[in-house]
Amino acid sequence: MEIRARAPGKIILAGEHAVVHGSAAVAAAIDLYTQSSLHLPLPGEDGAGEVEVDLTDSGLAFSWPCSRLLEALGETCRKAELQAPRPCSPEELAAIARLVELHEIPEAKIWLSAGLSAFLYLYTSILGCRPGKVVVSSGLPMGAGLGSSAAFSVSLSGALLMAAGVVCAEGAVAGTEWQLLGKDHLELVNTWAFQGEKIIHGKPSGIDNAVSTFGSMIKFKKGELTNLKSGNPVKMLITDTRVGRNTKALVAGVSERASRHPDAMASVFHAVDTISEELSSIVELAATDEIAMTSKEEKLAELMEMNQGLLQCMGVSHSSIETVLRSTLKYNLVSKLTGAGGGGCVLTLIPTLLSKLVLEKVTTELESHGFRCFKVEVGGQGLQLHQG
Numbered sequence: 001m002e003i004r005a006r007a008p009g010k011i012i013l014a015g016e017h018a019v020v021h022g023s024a025a026v027a028a029a030i031d032l033y034t035q036s037s038l039h040l041p042l043p044g045e046d047g048a049g050e051v052e053v054d055l056t057d058s059g060l061a062f063s064w065p066c067s068r069l070l071e072a073l074g075e076t077c078r079k080a081e082l083q084a085p086r087p088c089s090p091e092e093l094a095a096i097a098r099l100v101e102l103h104e105i106p107e108a109k110i111w112l113s114a115g116l117s118a119f120l121y122l123y124t125s126i127l128g129c130r131p132g133k134v135v136v137s138s139g140l141p142m143g144a145g146l147g148s149s150a151a152f153s154v155s156l157s158g159a160l161l162m163a164a165g166v167v168c169a170e171g172a173v174a175g176t177e178w179q180l181l182g183k184d185h186l187e188l189v190n191t192w193a194f195q196g197e198k199i200i201h202g203k204p205s206g207i208d209n210a211v212s213t214f215g216s217m218i219k220f221k222k223g224e225l226t227n228l229k230s231g232n233p234v235k236m237l238i239t240d241t242r243v244g245r246n247t248k249a250l251v252a253g254v255s256e257r258a259s260r261h262p263d264a265m266a267s268v269f270h271a272v273d274t275i276s277e278e279l280s281s282i283v284e285l286a287a288t289d290e291i292a293m294t295s296k297e298e299k300l301a302e303l304m305e306m307n308q309g310l311l312q313c314m315g316v317s318h319s320s321i322e323t324v325l326r327s328t329l330k331y332n333l334v335s336k337l338t339g340a341g342g343g344g345c346v347l348t349l350i351p352t353l354l355s356k357l358v359l360e361k362v363t364t365e366l367e368s369h370g371f372r373c374f375k376v377e378v379g380g381q382g383l384q385l386h387q388g
Ligand SMILES: Nc1ncnc2c1ncn2[C@@H]1O[C@H](COP(=O)(O)OP(=O)(O)O)[C@@H](O)[C@H]1O
Pocket: 034, 055, 057, 111, 112, 113, 114, 115, 116, 136, 137, 138, 141, 142, 143, 144, 145, 146, 147, 148, 149, 150, 152, 200, 201, 245, 246, 247, 248, 339, 340
């Protein structure tokens, strides 16, 4: 049996970091995906008696004998029958970390260990210690602010839950082999994926796994999700500064700043909340044609600029991000970091009336700094599955 699941990455238009502290944020799915293909041996064929994961983008594969997993994680594997999402306890996480340490991960790729821990937790919690192989491949840059960790957790959870027979397709994406889940099944995938995100991020808000699961453009506040009817989606240029960073460390850094300066940071988070609320109402107004496109774009640009200033206050900008801001400002274009910052990706709003020539000039200038630019479609489908 083979099950494939693909889950999109995301951009955050406003509200990253502040969303972890209860502010609203606005995010949208993008057309770059992480795909997980799960192969389970048929009854009677036990395969190699191992759980294997092939991380094709990093060129590394890992496997654990099922007997070893059962010995280390007996409780987790037994609880798999319940298939109700639950957090990973510190004892389980320590046992999983020991299983990951059985493999020598090259120092340059040590950041993969968080993803491997999330994999082992999701696999054994949902399928128990059954043999199987998962091949993961992604079109998303990893650790760059486009939500690769959430897309990884969502695609894995989707494939595993379908294999366990807990979720099933309810519709199809027209003209493709991909199938969709109903709302309740998506909720279940999302709750499991959040457990994976917790292992990778420490303290995620849940916005990344929500937008990766449900797709579209959403407003997210304190775990509550509102779908935004966006009409004409905004056009964004993404610049990957190629400066590596780690969401977990950046989120922890903002929390530390908030505990050093609680009142000042509460004001910053409140300001971000009002920016996200205003941005989401402009997006929805534009869908009803009650606001002209140019006026919408001017307002969005100003709100993005203000949000970027507040992200600097939180201490998550970076000299590479500032270089992108300065370069795009020369062409009167507004940019802000997206995701956790500290490097990673920057969004630049592309106004409808911007000439191709100007866009080419900006892109050339950004690429001359060693950055990578690309355009994405915003607000598409969330999790999609295929059973072969
Ligand atoms: N395809 C993948 N294979 C293995 N691990 C992955 C994959 N995608 C994401 N991860 C895990 O997620 C981490 C990146 O997550 P994070 O720091 O939150 O950045 P982002 O979510 O913005 O890409 C990686 O270090 C890795 O542990």
